[in-house]
Amino acid sequence: MQNNKNVGQDALPRDARYDIVTTYLTRPRLWWMYTLIVLIVAALISWSGSAVNYKGMASKGVEIAKGIGSGLIHPDASLLLTMDENGKVIAPYINITPEGVPYQLLQTVAIAILGTLIGGILAVPFSFLACDKVVPKWVAAIFNVFILLIRTIPSLVWALVWIRVTGPNAFCGVVTQSVCSIGMICKMYITAIEDVDTRILESLDASGCNGFQKIRYGILPQIIPNFISTVIYRFDINVKDATTLGIVGAGGIGAALIQCITSSRWSMVGAYLLGMILLMIVIELFSTKVRSRLARG
Amino acid sequence: MNKKTHLDASGRSVGKGIASAVIMTILGVACALASMGVTVLSIGISVLTVCAGLLALRTRKMKLTNGKEIIQPASRSFVIAMLLVDIILASARLTGFDFGLILRRGHQFFVILQQIFQPDFQYFPKVVEPLLDTIKMSILGSVIGATLALPISVIASTNINPSKPIVWTQRVLLMIIRTLPTLVIAKFAALIFGLGTFAGTVAIIVFTFGVVSKMMYESIETIDMGAFEAMESFGSTKFQSFWSACMPQILPTYLSYCLYALEMNIRAAAILGYVGAGGLGLLMDERIGWRDYKGLGMVLLALFVVVLIIENTSQYLRKKLS
Numbered sequence: 160m161q162n163n164k165n166v167g168q169d170a171l172p173r174d175a176r177y178d179i180v181t182t183y184l185t186r187p188r189l190w191w192m193y194t195l196i197v198l199i200v201a202a203l204i205s206w207s208g209s210a211v212n213y214k215g216m217a218s219k220g221v222e223i224a225k226g227i228g229s230g231l232i233h234p235d236a237s238l239l240l241t242m243d244e245n246g247k248v249i250a251p252y253i254n255i256t257p258e259g260v261p262y263q264l265l266q267t268v269a270i271a272i273l274g275t276l277i278g279g280i281l282a283v284p285f286s287f288l289a290c291d292k293v294v295p296k297w298v299a300a301i302f303n304v305f306i307l308l309i310r311t312i313p314s315l316v317w318a319l320v321w322i323r324v325t326g327p328n329a330f331c332g333v334v335t336q337s338v339c340s341i342g343m344i345c346k347m348y349i350t351a352i353e354d355v356d357t358r359i360l361e362s363l364d365a366s367g368c369n370g371f372q373k374i375r376y377g378i379l380p381q382i383i384p385n386f387i388s389t390v391i392y393r394f395d396i397n398v399k400d401a402t403t404l405g406i407v408g409a410g411g412i413g414a415a416l417i418q419c420i421t422s423s424r425w426s427m428v429g430a431y432l433l434g435m436i437l438l439m440i441v442i443e444l445f446s447t448k449v450r451s452r453l454a455r456g
Numbered sequence: 457m458n459k460k461t462h463l464d465a466s467g468r469s470v471g472k473g474i475a476s477a478v479i480m481t482i483l484g485v486a487c488a489l490a491s492m493g494v495t496v497l498s499i500g501i502s503v504l505t506v507c508a509g510l511l512a513l514r515t516r517k518m519k520l521t522n523g524k525e526i527i528q529p530a531s532r533s534f535v536i537a538m539l540l541v542d543i544i545l546a547s548a549r550l551t552g553f554d555f556g557l558i559l560r561r562g563h564q565f566f567v568i569l570q571q572i573f574q575p576d577f578q579y580f581p582k583v584v585e586p587l588l589d590t591i592k593m594s595i596l597g598s599v600i601g602a603t604l605a606l607p608i609s610v611i612a613s614t615n616i617n618p619s620k621p622i623v624w625t626q627r628v629l630l631m632i633i634r635t636l637p638t639l640v641i642a643k644f645a646a647l648i649f650g651l652g653t654f655a656g657t658v659a660i661i662v663f664t665f666g667v668v669s670k671m672m673y674e675s676i677e678t679i680d681m682g683a684f685e686a687m688e689s690f691g692s693t694k695f696q697s698f699w700s701a702c703m704p705q706i707l708p709t710y711l712s713y714c715l716y717a718l719e720m721n722i723r724a725a726a727i728l729g730y731v732g733a734g735g736l737g738l739l740m741d742e743r744i745g746w747r748d749y750k751g752l753g754m755v756l757l758a759l760f761v762v763v764l765i766i767e768n769t770s771q772y773l774r775k776k777l778s
Binding site for chain 1: 654
């Protein structure tokens, strides 16, 4: 036992020790590469700094910053609760008129739910067609470019294209989101499809399963949890996006929020913002929980 | 030996399962009735939901070979499915979903899209400067945001910072920052700092900071702390041991998150001009206002090429890093 204590360098033969030293001495010296990277990054930063010149606060900048702060501290409670003229809370307590925050938030969530669901369903055929494990390489390449095209056009432009069809309302938000979610959902679906373990299919084949059974017991159990997890993740993003789609008139809370900001009604801005923050926190907690449960099975 | 256990195979208590089934049923009925009023359809769906809820309550007793009796709760999948149907119906009602409208007016969809796909190359010289502005905004914003994110994410990770209150206040703050949409931040920045690229850069800094901090503290918590503890036991200070033991572990992840943030920011920066924060969005807003959709097509084509180049470069670098 005593001898085994120093099983380290001494236990190695002389040549090996020599090798370690020479390897250490002749290790690749990459200092010139690091310097090059640092120089490139520094050049990029200084180049990009040229466009951004700080011209000081806008003339009313301080005033506006104060307004936003005071609006967040004193939100307009009449948007959240039903009140009489004296500011007393009366039944039915929660303001459910279309101007109230709860209704706007519900509509935003509804847009995101339907948009994500339709997008998630539409993405299934596209992702199989864009996966080069399933179809020939050239077909996959065509569909990949198509998916990238969908992703590059910003959602605001999609909303604009759809407004001609549906008119400026919440339904426009739904179709916009169902189209522009396809891009990212497809990208994650494709990864899930590529990760499928195909050896299981062989063993099912060997035990005499037919095509339908192979898909039902060999493929679906592997991809369904990933697909659901992707859709929930995208739902998280879509709720956030739905709040901004209102800027171009596609429903949701964004329209009212931007109107209040441009007309400097800070207490109303505060109420809308607080509502949004609360909603987003609740949805993020929910989606993290569901996704971690899906991952653990 | 005949002891009853109130746990099912996965260790979930039966009472909890019943409670969640009841809550889901009530929610589903409320959704159905609130969205469609008291009609034949909504009552039918409510009845179905209640049936699914009752199915989820039906438990089955089983006797194991060792004489133990266990309770197997019925699957809750029916009630979850019914709740989903109710929520979809309610959302369709709330958003005025009308599939017929798309069929009737679907051809209108291609009017603008066709023009977007015939970009006006004469317009290209005017695109160059805003395009460069967008790239500059996103590079500078990503660098500053990611640099600020590193110390904050170290403070917000539980394995390095032992103080619970500080960790949780950091995390709540980060969460609130992440909930604000970039366009709203850009709008505020444009009001406070005046229109232009500076406002856009501020918005991107805030956005990058929120996202990178969150991803970083999550990955800092998974690193191996053995080397850190060893160095502390030698008498190194916390900072020294973090720098030599943890930095080499988190640096590749950090750099790859930075590149990922840059990818996202190019896309985000392109629309910030919509609220007056400089870059391509300004041009898009202008072209849309003029109904010059071919010009818009040129703007989008330029953006497409830049996104393609930056995404491929960054993906190549990220592959090298991992």
